[in-house]
Amino acid sequence: MRYLIIGNGAAGVSAAETIRANDPTGEIIIIGAEPYPMYSRPGLAYVLMNEVPWKQVMARRPEWYQRLQLSLVHGRVTHLDTAGKRVKLKNGRLISYDQLLIATGARAVPAPYPGADLKGVVYLDTLDGTRELRSQAKRGRKAVVIGGGITALELSEGLAANHVRTHYLLRRDRLWSAVFNDDEGQLLEEKIRSHGVKIHYHSELSEILGKRGKVNAVRLTNGEIIRCDLVGIGIGVRAQLEMVQNTPIKVDRAILVDQFMRTNIPHIYAAGDCAQVYDPWSETYNLDVLWPSAVAEGQAAGLNMTGHEHPYTKGIPFNACLLFGMHITAMGQINPRSDEADGELNVVQHLSRGSSELWYTYPRQYSSAWSKDGVNTVRLVLDGDFLVGALVIGDQALADPLRTVIQSRVNVSEILPQLKQGGSPMKAALEKLWIGIEAAEAGDNHSFGGS
């Protein structure tokens, strides 16, 4: 049996590990387009910020592949022949398969402006790109960054950490308006400014200007010109689907797979940022651009490829991040007003890294609760009597309790008054509920284990 995995990222490597655990003798080949062992893509931000040397983001050693008897091939797959069950690499090499996993991830959407090809237009996307970006940042004096999500903010923070004078353009009057409300946005904006980044509101880029092939300014839609030598782009990602074009594999915004990570073609699976996975709860195909989702989907694919019927059950999409020194955890459905969220989603049309489509969806019977204590905020999103999402900024004490309560889908009608009250009554009620759920789950596991 030959398992072929295209993609040496979180999803591909997790799948390989799971396959090996379930099939000690099968041949496993991983193809990766980048000349490295698997590395942490979220870790690239810390490379840019000079917190770790670039080699540190390597999350697996070559010996790890040897130990698990995984053959790692560096090369780019350009064609997939689903009838002949083989792939073709850019160098012409053909590799056949019995079971195929496509785990090619997503890439940054290129800047859709004139001048996008100039040197100095940069992305936080790949390890090679980040190494190059860091050397340019060391020479750079002034940068303009655009984009709504986490990556654009990490780009701004990273450039500022390299002493580049950084200007961050916001299309609207609020930061990441598809996720934050006014207060939350303001808290983060203050942090951004304290790192020396200048925020420009209602500012949209129209053209990148340059001289002798290099960036020297940007022009905004209002005609204003900002001189700069770097332009950071973080406007979202797009699944890497080139090789599935001209194949019968069904694609929407990414490769459509069922709960077993199967595409519509037998023996072909997909997982990670390049997959749009059927979720029986919402009855839709969902797209996540999240590390833990990629790992879990890869593991589910690995199980199913080795003959185990194992449906992937999506946990609530969750991201804990640190932006400009501020801890932010987002989980479940958090968009406060979907009618206004057209902004980043519809105009830019791409999901930003470290986020989930589910974040932007609207609960059926929406209500919310909000609590602010200095620089710490908690926003709860309710669907009738159920908590369906939360955004926790600053103090993270409630992040784990909220995750458990949302995940377990318990009815919270009895503590609704405390939740709406916010502050310590909310905290006490949530912690009590959390302890109850954890104890019940521990009890369940115990009786299960004992029976």
Add this chain to the structure above:
Amino acid sequence: MNLFQQLFQASAEENNSQGDHDIQLELVGRVVPDSRRCVQCGVCSFNCPIGIPVREYARQGLPVQMADCITCGQCIQVCPRGTLRWEVQRR
């Protein structure tokens, strides 16, 4: 004062009042990860003064074993994802 100093101080005060002498022996604890939060960035391992592969523990969801660890708390402080926490156990 970081979390560890606070913990040690609290424990030292408690131990002194009980008339005990060696606080290091009394306080047993370990670094525990929540692997669901971990993005394998390696910032923890890079900052561990004695080179413990904390990232590997975090990936597997295993506590860092006390024998290797000098309980300095560096890894917990630097983790950008809040993956690591200190679990106190008393003997």
